[in-house]
Amino acid sequence: MALIIAEYQCDVLYRGQRLALAEFLPLKAENWITCGNALRLDWLSLCPPTDKGVRVQREDLDLWQETRDEAEIEFENEGGETYICGNPPYLGTRNQTSEQKSDIERVLSQYIPSWRSLDYVCGWLINAARYLENNDGAAAFVTTSSICQGSQVSVLWGEMFRLGCVINFAHAPFSWKNLAAHNAGVTVIIVGFSHSRNTKRLIYANLTSGESEAREVENINGYLKIPISYSAVLLGEMIL
Numbered sequence: 001m002a003l004i005i006a007e008y009q010c011d012v013l014y015r016g017q018r019l020a021l022a023e024f025l026p027l028k029a030e031n032w033i034t035c036g037n038a039l040r041l042d043w044l045s046l047c048p049p050t051d052k053g054v055r056v057q058r059e060d061l062d063l064w065q066e067t068r069d070e071a072e073i074e075f076e077n078e079g080g081e082t083y084i085c086g087n088p089p090y091l092g093t094r095n096q097t098s099e100q101k102s103d104i105e106r107v108l109s110q111y112i113p114s115w116r117s118l119d120y121v122c123g124w125l126i127n128a129a130r131y132l133e134n135n136d137g138a139a140a141f142v143t144t145s146s147i148c149q150g151s152q153v154s155v156l157w158g159e160m161f162r163l164g165c166v167i168n169f170a171h172a173p174f175s176w177k178n179l180a181a182h183n184a185g186v187t188v189i190i191v192g193f194s195h196s197r198n199t200k201r202l203i204y205a206n207l208t209s210g211e212s213e214a215r216e217v218e219n220i221n222g223y224l225k226i227p228i229s230y231s232a233v234l235l236g237e238m239i240l
Contacts, residue, residue, distance in 0.1 A: 001087075038086060039103040039123045047082050049135045084131070090144045090186075091120040114155045119147055122156050129163040132195055138168065140192035145173040148189055148224045157222030165193045167220040171204040171212070189224060 004024075011020035034046055091100065093116060100120055107123040108115035121143050128139040147156055171190035190204070202214050203224070 037103065038088070039107050039127065043084065043127060043131045044134060047084060047131075049082075082135075082137075084128075086124065088121050088124045092144075092146065093117055093119065096120055108159075112155060112159050114151075117151055118156055119144065119152065122147060122152070125156065126159060126163075129160050129165050129193070132165065132193075133163060136195075138192060138194035138196070140169075140190065142176075142188055142190050145187045145189045148173075148191070148222060153222040160193065160222075164195050166195070166197055167201065167222075167224070168192045168194055168196065168199050169202040169204070170220050170224040172206070172224060174206050191224065 008020055008024045011023065034041065089100075096104070101116075104115055104118065104120060104123050107126055108118065111126075112118070121141070125139075125141060125143075125147070128141075131137075132139060146152060169190075169192045173187050173189050175185055176188045177185040201217050201220050203217055203220060204212050204214050207213050
């Protein structure tokens with residue numbers, strides 16, 4: 001969205017507002033928009049891996065209410081690629097509203113008894129993992145580092161691994177901030193996962209020079225660390 005807005009601003013500056021508006025978000029009649037809560041919608045019905053049958057929900061429902069099917073579009077998946085992009089809220093368990101708690105409960109309670117301890121974004125990770133059960137794809141998130149620290153690791157990543165996911169790459173925690181007027185810096189991580197065990201695993205870390213270094217490893221656990229046994233082998237090689 002930021003790139004779309006930046007392009008529009010450049011078009012206004014160099015081409016004029018009339019031409020800029022003509023190409024800004026060209027939504028046509030044959031396209032559709034589903035307005036709803038990402039933790040209450042069925043991702044597979046909206047982005048099916050094969051065949052037809054995309055369901056469209058009403059656009060005027062409150063985001064926190066249950067959506068209901070209103071129409072069905074003939075959607076032909078011709079074997080192309082599907083991208084699901086989003087910007088979920090990164091709220092800790094103490095900062096979630098009652099509605100957000102309800103969202104997390106809806107997504108996680110059936111599988112994770114200790115779901116109340118998880119950050120809000122964990123709902124998106126679990127939904128992505130379940131989506132990948134039916135698709136040959138991968139997912140990646142930039143998220144607060146808390147999901148890879150403390151008690152959340154066993155709760156979240158225990159379920160992620162049970163769903164068949166492996167961590168393909170990860171970036172160690174680093175400070176991040178945007179250009180907002182009242183910006184609060186946070187510590188984030190980047191984590192990518194899939195069901196593929198044949199791809200190489202990479203861990204990225206920031207060097208003192210400010211550059212990022214990638215290291216290939218055999219496995220990455222929920223703490224975004226190399227397992228102890230593998231670390232011991234690396235340490236032994238360094239000593240030798």
